[in-house]
Amino acid sequence: MERRAFxxxxxxxxxxxxxxxxxxxxxxxxxxxxxxxxxxxxxxxxGGGNTWVGWDNFAAIFRDSEYWTVVGRSTFYAxxxxxxxxxxxxxxxxxxxxxxxxxxLFQSVYVWPYAIAAPAAGVAxxxxxxxxxxxxxxxxxxxxxxxNPAINxxxxxxxxxxxxxxxxxxxNFIFFLAALQMIPKSLSEAGAMDGAxxxxxxxxxxxxxxxxxVFFLLIMNLISSFTDSxxxxxxxxxGGPFGSTEVMVYKxxxxxxxxxxxxxxxxxxxxxxxxxxxxxxxxFTWVEKRVHYH
Amino acid sequence: MIERSxxxxxISYGVMILGLMLVLLxxxxxxxxxxxxxxxxxxxxxxxxxxxxxxxxxxxxxxxxDLGPKMLNSFLVASGVTIxxxxxASLSAFAIVFFNFRARMVCFWLIFMTLMLPLExxxxxxxxxxxxxxxxxxxxxxxxGISWLLQTLSxxxxxxxxxxxxxxxxxxxxxxxxxxxxxxxxQFFMTIPDELVEASKMxxxxxxxFFWEVLIPLSRTNMLALATIMFVSSWNxxxxxxxxxxxxxxxxxxxxQLKALIPDxxxxxxxxxxxxxxxxxxLPPLLxxxxxxxxxxxxxxxxxx
Numbered sequence: 025m026e027r028r029a030f031x032x033x034x035x036x037x038x039x040x041x042x043x044x045x046x047x048x049x050x051x052x053x054x055x056x057x058x059x060x061x062x063x064x065x066x067x068x069x070x071g072g073g074n075t076w077v078g079w080d081n082f083a084a085i086f087r088d089s090e091y092w093t094v095v096g097r098s099t100f101y102a103x104x105x106x107x108x109x110x111x112x113x114x115x116x117x118x119x120x121x122x123x124x125x126x127x128x129l130f131q132s133v134y135v136w137p138y139a140i141a142a143p144a145a146g147v148a149x150x151x152x153x154x155x156x157x158x159x160x161x162x163x164x165x166x167x168x169x170x171x172n173p174a175i176n177x178x179x180x181x182x183x184x185x186x187x188x189x190x191x192x193x194x195x196n197f198i199f200f201l202a203a204l205q206m207i208p209k210s211l212s213e214a215g216a217m218d219g220a221x222x223x224x225x226x227x228x229x230x231x232x233x234x235x236x237x238v239f240f241l242l243i244m245n246l247i248s249s250f251t252d253s254x255x256x257x258x259x260x261x262x263g264g265p266f267g268s269t270e271v272m273v274y275k276x277x278x279x280x281x282x283x284x285x286x287x288x289x290x291x292x293x294x295x296x297x298x299x300x301x302x303x304x305x306x307x308f309t310w311v312e313k314r315v316h317y318h
Numbered sequence: 319m320i321e322r323s324x325x326x327x328x329i330s331y332g333v334m335i336l337g338l339m340l341v342l343l344x345x346x347x348x349x350x351x352x353x354x355x356x357x358x359x360x361x362x363x364x365x366x367x368x369x370x371x372x373x374x375x376x377x378x379x380x381x382x383x384d385l386g387p388k389m390l391n392s393f394l395v396a397s398g399v400t401i402x403x404x405x406x407a408s409l410s411a412f413a414i415v416f417f418n419f420r421a422r423m424v425c426f427w428l429i430f431m432t433l434m435l436p437l438e439x440x441x442x443x444x445x446x447x448x449x450x451x452x453x454x455x456x457x458x459x460x461x462x463g464i465s466w467l468l469q470t471l472s473x474x475x476x477x478x479x480x481x482x483x484x485x486x487x488x489x490x491x492x493x494x495x496x497x498x499x500x501x502x503x504x505q506f507f508m509t510i511p512d513e514l515v516e517a518s519k520m521x522x523x524x525x526x527x528f529f530w531e532v533l534i535p536l537s538r539t540n541m542l543a544l545a546t547i548m549f550v551s552s553w554n555x556x557x558x559x560x561x562x563x564x565x566x567x568x569x570x571x572x573x574x575q576l577k578a579l580i581p582d583x584x585x586x587x588x589x590x591x592x593x594x595x596x597x598x599x600x601l602p603p604l605l606x607x608x609x610x611x612x613x614x615x616x617x618x619x620x621x622x623x
Contacts, residue, residue: 027512030418031525040413041425044406044500051495052432054454055443062443116337119330130334132611134341139607141554143576144600148344150580151351151589158364159347165362174583193341195618202619222326251438255556259577273438280442281561289442296439304434 059297062290081291091275091292098250098271101185106245109189110238113196118226120197121204131201138194142255149187150260173261177268180261184269188249188256196241203237204230243307247300272296345600352376352594359590371590379595383575384567392553392571392602398490399552400545407499407544408537412529414500415507416515426504432497437558445561448488452478484565493552499544502617506540507533543617546610550603572599 031037063081065074085091116134120127137145155161155172164171173180207230215225231238254273257263263270263278270278272292280289346366351359353372358365379385413419414426437444447453456478459465469475482488510533518528556573563569579595581587607614 027415027418027515030416030515032418033525034419036525037413037417037419037422040417041410044410044429045425047406047491047495048429048432048497050451050454051444051447051492052435052440053428055440055447056435058443058446059440112337112340115333119333119337122327122330124327124330127334130338132608133338135607135611135615136345136604137341139550139603140600141556141573141576141603143556143573144554144596145344147576147580147592147596148348151593152344152347154589156362156587157360157589158362162363190340190344198615198618202615216321222321222323247436251436254438255554255573258556259580273441276439276442277557281445286442293439293442297435300436300439301434 056297059290059293062287063294066287077287081287082295085288085291085295094270094272094275097181097268101181101188101253101271102246102249105185105188105192105249106242108185109192109245110196110241112189113193114200114238116193117197117200117204118230120201121230122222131197134197135194137191138198140191142188142191142252143259145187145191146184146256146259149183149190153183173265175265177265180265180269184253184256184260187260188253191256192245192248196245199237199241200234203234207233240307243303247303250296250299348593348596348600351590352597354590356586356588356590359593360587372594375590375594376598378591379579379598382591383572383579383595384570385572385575385595385598387568388570388572388575391569392573394486395489395555395559395571396549396553398486399493400548402490402494403499403548404541404544406494407503408534408541411500411503411507412525412533415504415510416525416528429497429500432495433501437492437496441557441561444492448482448492448562450478451480451482451491482562484563484569486569488562489559489569489571492558493555499548502540502544503537506537510536539613540617542610542613546606546614547617549606553603575599 062074064076064078066077066081067074113134116130120131120134151157151159153160153171153173155164155174160171171179173183211229211233212225215229220228250271251273253271254277257269257271257274261269263274273296276289276292276296279285279292283289350366350368351364352375353368353370354365354375355369355371358369358371410425410429414422414429450456456465459468459478465475482491514532515528518532523531553571554573555571559569559571560574563574566574576596576599579592581589581592
């Protein structure tokens with residue numbers, strides 16, 4: 025979109041945009057290019073600069089079967105979290121959209137999880153799921169030892185996924201409700217005249233019409249569950265038991281900051297970056313083209 | 319409401335109430351456990367009704383995690399990010415939308431691209447830049463030979479260093495360096511009609527006056543939305559402050575303290591204190607979201623779509 029009326033001024037726009045550009049260059053572009061540099065070089069022990077190693081760092085992580093386990097686990101984590109969170113939020117939004125009396129109250133509470141810090145939710149859910157505490161842990165009284173996420177890896181992963189999905193409900197709900205409210209009322213009325221009951225209208229009329237939002241949220245949720253799980257995992261399981269909740273971000277942190285393997289961590293960062301970029305590109309092109317209101 | 323369907327209405331309420339319980343359950347349990355004594359909180363099954371020990375648990379959590387100074391740090395960082403973002407985003411969006419200069423689109427894309435990669439995926443190199451924020455300048459001087467020239471001429475070796483570890487700028491600046499706000503302001507500025515710009519020009523006011531007296535008052539809703547989103551997201555930061563502050567006692571934020579509140583598996587399982595602490599830490603962003611809901615929902619939707 026081009027503006028017909030604008031200002032001409034040689035230096036002023038640069039002064040206005042300068043600070044933002046400077047920050048972006050220093051804290052975004054420089055580190056990103058630095059990551060590329062590290063990914064293709066190997067740091068010499070005891071200083072002495074980096075030597076160029078080409079694709080060796082990537083080859084090393086791709087050869088490592090443990091890395092593939094982590095990638096597979098992250099994919100599983102992201103998919104289940106996304107589907108779970110979106111399904112709950114969509115259900116709530118569809119019923120909230122009926123605007124029955126008192127819905128406003130429900131709506132404002134559904135948004136709350138958006139405000140909560142992942143580690144805070146992590147601590148709360150850790151207590152809810154603690155085997156020794158009196159909530160989920162209570163089933164251990166009936167069947168001793170059946171629930172213990174500190175030992176059972178699948179239970180630990182499930183616990184983190186439930187918490188991550190819960191955190192996403194607020195954000196997803198806002199978008200689903202907004203999309204549903206954009207559907208013209210006349211369409212639902214026409215459907216009703218044709219004899220479609222409310223539930224039928226939800227499935228055959230509303231859902232297809234909000235397809236673009238569904239795809240948008242799908243990508244956003246996948247990105248956030250691939251990248252934004254550190255706070256949860258660190259407070260809930262620390263990647264354990266026996267690495268069974270270690271996902272890509274956690275491994276990068278661990279190899280980089282605990283193992284001081286900058287080159288390996290950089291190569292892993294690049295892989296994760298490419299994944300996120302790919303998802304964003306799908307979002308911008310594929311989705312915009314394929315999903316139409318018609 | 320299109321037709322009367324009492325049965326379906328009842329189902330709707332049923333689902334919405336179930337949803338309410340699902341969303342509220344973690345909050346309720348945090349509150350209930352935070353109000354119980356250690357005997358009550360270790361009961362199996364737990365009593366889901368609040369008890370009378372809330373205040374003493376809050377006090378215990380506050381002392382144990384040293385929440386006083388940590389609260390102050392969290393507030394400083396969150397308001398720093400919020401204010402910094404609003405100022406920089408509105409100025410840069412103003413330049414992009416209302417000025418015609420050659421590199422306009424390049425600048426826009428340079429800023430816009432940062433939406434693609436969240437801080438978490440470039441955490442290792444961003445940490446390195448925070449250790450010395452002047453690293454790029456040094457690199458430029460080295461590559462262009464200026465530092466060599468200076469060294470041969472004056473004998474002084476050029477090694478610039480600005481360490482951001484354990485400092486407020488280090489905690490704030492990388493969080494400001496994203497496109498969220500710029501994009502939000504740009505979307506809004508695009509809706510300003512050309513006539514408004516022309517009228518202001520005709521009145522003889524320059525660009526800065528137009529920005530300050532027309533655009534800023536008009537974009538107040540926008541600002542509230544952005545402020546809410548930024549406050550919540552920066553208050554809730556965990557990984558970045560964890561990395562950049564080694565001096566936890568001075569620069570730690572409340573969210574970083576959560577882990578310290580979790581009872582040791584071999585020690586006393588005093589989850590009541592942990593939950594009281596979690597309650598304190600969740601409260602500020604929750605209040606902001608609850609109070610600002612109307613504005614921030616609008617902002618969130620126009621930001622991402």
